[in-house]
Amino acid sequence: MSKVALYPGSFDPISNGHIDIVKRAAKLFDRVVIAVATNTSKKTLFTADEKVQLIQENVAFLTNVEVVKHSGGLTVDLADELNATILLRGLRSVKDFEYEADIAAMNKTQNNRVETVFLTADETYRFVSSSLIKEVAMFGGDISGLVPANVNKAMKKKYEIE
């Protein structure tokens, strides 16, 4: 049976930490589907289409990884639609664990067929979050080691730096 993992998130923007999780998951599962949330209540810097494009350019070399937009509904329903039995999430800290364990338990109440699997963040990117990246980039800080090159460029454009 083919093991499909769904990796949902805001990815506003995708960071090297996210990409590290995807690369490792691509070795563990037959297929990895990255789902970009479009219905988030958070105000986003990038549009869903921009996020999908930025992600696609970085995962194109991984033949078993694809990117989709998730425009609403339960994540577990999307998992069913995609025949995914695994929800993939990254864990950076105890703070993440507390939040993520609740979400995993809630998802279980909605769909018992889907299992959440956590990968711990790479040490190098443990402190990296999309929100911190935006804060630093907004004031012209150097985030080049924390995000892929296309994201670095796109952020400079958004904040009209250079």
Ligand code: ADP
């Ligand atoms: P959400 O808004 O759904 O939390 P994010 O885009 O912030 O979406 O993150 C998606 C997933 O990636 C979450 O499981 C999050 O914990 C994980 N993640 C975020 N940053 C990192 C990182 N630097 N290293 C590993 N995992 C990460």
